[in-house]
Amino acid sequence: MDTNSAHPEKGETAHLHQDLEGKITELNVADAVIEVESEERDTEDGSVTEVGPEVDAQGLASEMQERCRTLLSELEEFSQYLKAQRKENTVELRTFRNGLQSEMKLIDKLAKKDTPNETTVHSLRSSNFLFYASVWSTAKACNGLTALSRRFYWDPNQAMPNINGEISTRGTKHRTWSAVADVVCQNGLEWVKVSSNTEKRIIWDLAKAGWVGDSESEDFEDDDYDDPQGILRQVESLVKAAKATRVRYRHPSIRLVLPRISRTPKAKEVDMVIQKIRNLGVTVQTAEDMAEELPLSDRLHKLVADRIETFSEVLNIDCTVLLAFASDLSHGRVEPEDWHNKMIQRQRKMEAEEQLLPCSLWPACKNKKMVCTREAAVRMQEIVNTIGTINEKERTDLLMNLNTDARLTTAQRLEEFQKLSDYTIPPDWQLPIEVIDVSVPGMLKQLPPVAEKIAESLSEINRSVTLYGWQSGQTTISSNRAVAKEVESMIEESRESDEIGPDIWLCSTTRSLVGKEKERRGGVKEKTGESESS
Known part of the structure; x- marks a missing residue:
């Protein structure tokens, strides 16, 4: 087998980078391809934080600390509300809370540096906090919340579906086939994936997977596109998990939230990716669909999973x-x-x-x-x-x-x-x-x-x-x-x-x-x- 045909290397790499640079230029992004490679870091949802003009590192750290504290405070308020309603065991928050607390420790550590520099700014901007903030913002607009950052497992050879999201065995084989729903709501009947990807990131993922160029090419339609961090692959995995799961006899529906992508993307390649996701039966929510964020106190009664409403x-x-x-x-x-x-x-x-x-x-x-x-x-x-x-x-x-x-x-x-x-x-x-x-x-x-x-x-x-x-x-x-x-x-x-x-x-x-x-x-x-x- 010709490995070069499966993974772009050497001679093809220059061509891929040229194509990628052209696409980024079309989106009016100043970063060159090499800067994207060296200066961007994947965040929790596969998005990246772009390096911008020089900023005050200390000021940025203080702002992020405050926002993180606010989010943790709201999470604690929600937890206390659940306890008051005797429903603390109905919503899974631990994984999300632990991830957010780890991010808070990282931000606090960066804020304590005596001489903040460009590296500090980059580390702050590369933080996963913005992802957690997007997930929590999305969750607050949902009804019947049952979990944040819930991993679902499935076995391709399993005849009987997982009932209510549960499987009998959690062995190595099952853990190989899994996907994460950032928000589980509608009493388990809707799984939401949140991504802060930009158009630039989606194009970059396509290039890393070995596809660039004409959006009508056969490579784009090939289901073997397998960058594990790409948004298309993430959604495909979640769809497979949903098809292997039934909650009250129904397969959960999937919704993808893209707060940094327009309903009409500038790049046709991005539009094609989103259309392919829609073809999977997924509801896609873009920047224009984002509702105004309400105070948590106005949403608490709707957030709590209440089967009684059904x-x-x-x-x-x-x-x-x-x-x-x-x-x-x-x-x-x-x-x-x-x-x-x-x-x-x-x-x-x-x-x-x-x-x-x-x-x-x-x-x-x-x-x-x-x-x-x-x-x-x-x-x-x-x-x-x-x-x-x-x-x-x-x-x-x-x-x-x-x-x-x-x-x-x-x-x-x-x-x-x-x-x-x-x-x-x-x-x-x-x-x-x-x-x-x-x-x-x-x-x-x-x-x-x-x-x-x-x-x-x-x-x-x-x-x-x-x-x-x-x-x-x-x-x-x-x-x-x-x-x-x-x-x-x-x-x-x-x-x-x-x-x-x-x-x-x-x-x-x-x-x-x-x-x-x-x-x-x-x-x-x-x-x-x-x-x-x-």
Whole structure:
């Protein structure tokens, strides 16, 4: 094989540099090619910092220190907001924060130099800080943020996609195939790549990869363009990772943010690169699309990932959540008893730390109408009648219309419910929960073929709840993690097209009935759909 044909060397190098110099001249850039090679340094996103007129090194260092402190301060403000919302584990910030802190140390070190010179200025201008600033600026304009600087892995030979961005093995082979999304938002459904590349940098990348000249040449269309730092290659890798990943049954969409590139580039080669990126199905945002940056305080509530915003207007309530609504454990302090089993003891402690209804389930339900299948309602009442306390039985009657006089208004139900809880009952909680009669054979006719396989693997309760939520397009509220994972895995394993499975939202924890001493001591088991699903 002729190595010169694969990598430009010696005689070809002069030609490449001449071509590159011509393109840079067209963009009115004063730097010569040799200066670009020696005076530019790659930054985090593959962009470069250009050397300009002489500047005050100390002043530049002070300015960058201040901007870096401001960014770190905003990041800390966001972290504190997440903690206040009990959502600190829903957004990955560590990698981004660590990178920014390292950059801050570098800037501080340069600022302390006794005799700053041109080398100091160059080091400051070559800092990755501008990249971090661009990423954070982009992130603040997003909704449902879940990560900054998140690396995704994929295996080209893997048949089943990574579910919700997770893979089972993180070996050497998987780490070879990876890509970084600078911002992950829309609750995981959008991955954003941010690049502060200039037109000059894109042309330089093309030259390093061995392509210069006529933009119509076959070399430009060749998919073997493989500069690992080039923006085209970065985006291609991210697209491959997205195609190997599904988040709630969907492939994430990709957006590329180019704040230093115009919608109509001066160089046709740059326009061709951007068009090729668009042809990958990527949304490209250029300088003209950049929105005015709002204060962080105005964006905090939108930044926090909130799956609740994606819920259907009517909610399908699983048996596990019906029990949580009725349980004494969910409505205040339960005094410890020697006959309480380990599960009850653990749930008492969990409720003391994080109140399930005020902090999770009531905000999830908001003022939405709630329904449940008759199978779930009947099983719930069987459990309550067997081991429930007096208060748990009364709450169950108020939750649904199985026994209670149907003429009770919502306001009357809430008033009675308040008497049975230490917490303030939301005035817009839509009681009663409507009980729905469903037909499994009828629902299966309206669902993808894989639904029959799923139905066979589930218990009667889980079958009715899962299929009804799926067929009706309603969000199912559940704490049955085992069933949710089983259903998602079966859909992916049997996938023939872009089937969208049931939308299941899992609350953070479960609640059992406290029950009566006699039944609990006697070993009566509280069988819900969760225990029957295995």
